[in-house]
Amino acid sequence: MKRRRFLRDAAGAGLALGSGLASLSAAPPLPGRDSDLSRVEAKYYRKLPDREIECLLCPRLCRLGDRERGYCGVRENVGGTYITLVYGKVCSFNVDPIEKKPFFHFLPGTPALSVATVGCNVNCKFCQNWEISQVRPEQVAHRDMSPEAVARAAAEVRYPSIAYTYTEPTVFIEYMMDTAAAARKRNVRSVVVTGGHINPEPLRDLLEAVDAVKVDLKGFTQDFYTKYVRGELRPVLDAIRAVGRSPAWLEIVYLVIPTLNDREALIRKMAGWVRDEVGTDVPVHFSRFMPMYLLKNLPPTPVSTLERAREAALDEGLKFVYVGNVPGHPAENTFCPGCGQTVIERAGYRVRETHIEKGRCDKCGETIAGVWT
């Protein structure tokens, strides 16, 4: 399949493309699609008496009676059997630079076929994609795409990876894992962009299926997670630890929100935790907050705040610390921790120059952690 045709087909299906997700908010969600949802039995649940079930996918452990849905809005108890309503129901796909996820140390400079269904198991007040993450599947247009179809589409145009992103892939884990398995058979890798609000068992299974995980660590106190994320911090830290100890590549994003999670002491504490628990090679991205969704009363993060956060994290011993959502900032580049040379020079999401040979700095020979080929 030609790339142009691939994109044209996507546009024809009325799906969200590129950064145009905002267009969904301009029109009422499409009605009348409730008969078009998937009825695939979900994994990770247990049956209870009287047709009730308990969802074991994420730390919420939703306990649901017949005809009820979980917090995510995409998994439903139907007569005592738990089903996923979004298996193969793609609401958004696109071809993004992998730097947009962001992954800076995983196949840099390559495109990632990016896929999402609707749904999320938290409700961040600063969500960028709430029009698709905080809705139910019958409220948004989708297109049927089997796992095999997604894998084939990526392979045919030689995209090296598929990214499960935009919403919260945990809630469509069955579809994600089947797609990742189909992709692996075609030598296409899978990367996950997640909030990490997932239980250990499904995460363990997921880590066997995918190649890289970027976790959004949205704050570093339970109070922040309670007030602004509506989730739990501890399971997210457990998930980061589990990814860090798995073969999958790990990167972390920390969205810095003025006055809410930007204290230097907190940043240092978080960076120290990353250093001690998953190591100094794990890239950490300090990303710039922009006011949106339910958090419009705060200004964008000053660039100087991001720079101070970066300095603090470097000072705590992390080797690869970036500033995100500030196009053209020098801290988008990767610097060799040995000699300080710029080993990857970026301009926005574009890679301009690379000085890494077989995983090492081409000047001093220092190992640069990452997945480069």
Next chain:
Amino acid sequence: MGASRVVIVRAPGLWTSSSGCADPSAVTNMFRRGFALLTGEKSDRQALSTVFRPDDRVGIKVNTLGGKVLTTGPDVSLPLAAWLAANGLQEQNLIVWDRTNRELREAGYRLSSGRGGPRVFGTDAEGAGYAPELVAHLSVGSLFSRIQTDLVTASVSLAVLKDHGLAGVTAGMKNYFGAIHNPNKYHDSRCDPFVAEVFDAPPVKPKHRVSILDALVVQYHRGPSFHPQWAEPFGGLIFSLDPVAADTVGREKIERLRAAKGLPSLAEEGREPAYLATAERMGLGRADPGGIEIIEERLP
């Protein structure tokens, strides 16, 4: 400020033997008596005129999540609509509605665009949908059904009274969860303060006129799903202009049924409906039984 009045009208013999549905004339009588006792007016028309304007476009928000059995069925909502139309409101200005056409159909409704009766449709019907503007109100952020925001000027919450595994009780106030696009996001911490805050939101509170709790069959345990072993044919409707008082009395009915069946109270199960106290604190109505006047009448 006087006590909030709550009227309970019971008609234990209202079910027809042939269909098992409520007899429409018996249900109409219940509405007639309920509004008369609620408003103190003698004629139906006068009673309704204290609640609605003649040109009001009235949304009757039903709850059809429970399928065919545990639902605000057409045997209750359509007699209400017919009685409203017979007493000063325009039939074409009445909408019986819920989230989806599918749920309405499964509950026994025939969808209608309004020829010869009220309009009946879900938010997902063509031309309806959700209003595009996100309503951010207190800790709630939701899109509201255009039926609630644009199509109606007055709102009746005609909800089934049920035990609820998380909220403790689901009744007239929580019924408006069916007016937002993301109700699944508001079931944390026993749905509190979300039930009160969704009700308090601009698309709901100014339009809400009356709560009528369908307590014909009350699911007093293991709700909101239907479990016949814990469902009681109570045969009642509960009316109030005070949404908090209506739910408070509904909660008491559930507690009494639970006690009569030897079940622990909602508080003992850690499911006390905390939203009632929150709603009272927000000034939405009375949750203190001392501030509620209950009038109960049993029809033949």
